[in-house]
Amino acid sequence: MNLDWGYFFSLFTMSAFYQACVTVITLSTLGWFFGLILGFVTACAKMSTSRWLNIPAGVFIWFFRSVPLLVVLVFVYNLPQLFPATGPFLGVPYFAGLVSLVVTEAAYMAEIHRSGLLAVGKGQKEAGHALNIGFLGIQRLIVIPQALRISMPALTNEYITAIKLSSLVSAISLPELLQTGQRLYSQNFLVMETLLAVAVYYVGIVTIFGGALQWLEKRWMCLLVSQTHSLMNNVMLYAKTQ
């Protein structure tokens, strides 16, 4: 077995790959960010007592967690056949990819947010209530800041997932990393060398950007510690009162 190492290393000087990196990074970052926001809204809707909110939210989560991203992707890309008006937007592979990534990520992140929101102690809301802070104020000042800190590790995980899922967008011919590699090896048949280089690019992106998020997470660490601390307090309190 002989690998063409000269070719392999030449792939790291190719501008097409670096442009593809930018595509992957912006696509997954935007997908993650909008998914985070849409997921939060969905989580709130699912936790609402109003059936008009929690049933649609439940259906949204159920549906987009069940359908593979690749299916959503091809479907969204072909939506302009049904609704020609969406053509200028969804006909563009980048935007079709972004929309698909956002809805899929949102469905997963809704559940992550929900667990974070549920983990904020009931006493925290009561303290806000006792200070005469309204429902929205309690959410904004007390619950959401704590819930986000609790969910942060899982959300970082989702970011890494989004980076890797973006490779599926190659199916609708967006020149991201995998697609760029595929174009090369379909001409020179150096499949192993090319895919090895593609893998190295992905590892690099995940290391740098996933690492950045983990660093952010660590800066909040003292507050995560306090979460566990107050949890321990509650446990001890419970033990004491029993």
Place this chain on the structure above:
Amino acid sequence: MPERQAVTGKKTEKGQPPALQLMKIRKQFGEHEVLKKIDMNIGIGEVISIIGPSGSGKTTLIRTVNRLETLNGGEVVLFGEDFIKGGLSLNRQQVRSGMQRIGMVFQNFNLFPHKTALENIMLAPRYHGTTGNAELNRQQALFLLDRVGLLAHANKYPHQLSGGQQQRVAIARTLALSPDIILFDEPTSALDPEMVGEVLKVIQELAKEGMTLIIVTHEMDFALSVSDRVVMMEHGVVQADARPQSILKADNSTPELLRIREFMGIENTDAADSTRSEP
């Protein structure tokens, strides 16, 4: 805060409505009736301790006053104005302004873990815009921290403080909205024994300054020394409501007070001796 001390006298003056009137308060959890038509009047500047065995409804009672629990019946009148009526929703504005007059301190502190001690105190005044600009708010928060003896810990997060310190921050946080009434829900039950004293001392100072306080507590000596009245609840009713002196002097002529004496663990005073000697 200090300016309010002059306004509130120790006892209700003539013509002034009581701080809080509870009328026929009823509360049910499913089939279980926790509060059975409780009536209670609390004068301005009065300090009331509520004692009683677990499950007697004392915590539920003060939680209904703060709208943390809804009422199934009865009403709460705050400074002569309707505040809560069982099953009825009153004017939102009225309820909100009423809420602002009642503060609450919880058994497990419920400080906000993502905020420092100082930020915990500043949060509500900033939200309500009650203390003008941010600098004034900061000054007031520092003043309150000093008052509970924690000025040196202003920038610490709750998890860096001991239980007693956390509870004192929680008291300062409540004071930041200048409430007229403060409810204490077993403020020392979650504390290690050596920290109970420092929290009780702060509460005692509030009582001396004429603040209206309702304290659910298991600290019997504290209840006797600080309160104007001690209320004992049992099975969802007020079993006894008496001044500490009457409780200490209780004998066979006041049988209802003997139960509270027994519950509080008071024994072997002259009064008790005399009851034994009687036929």
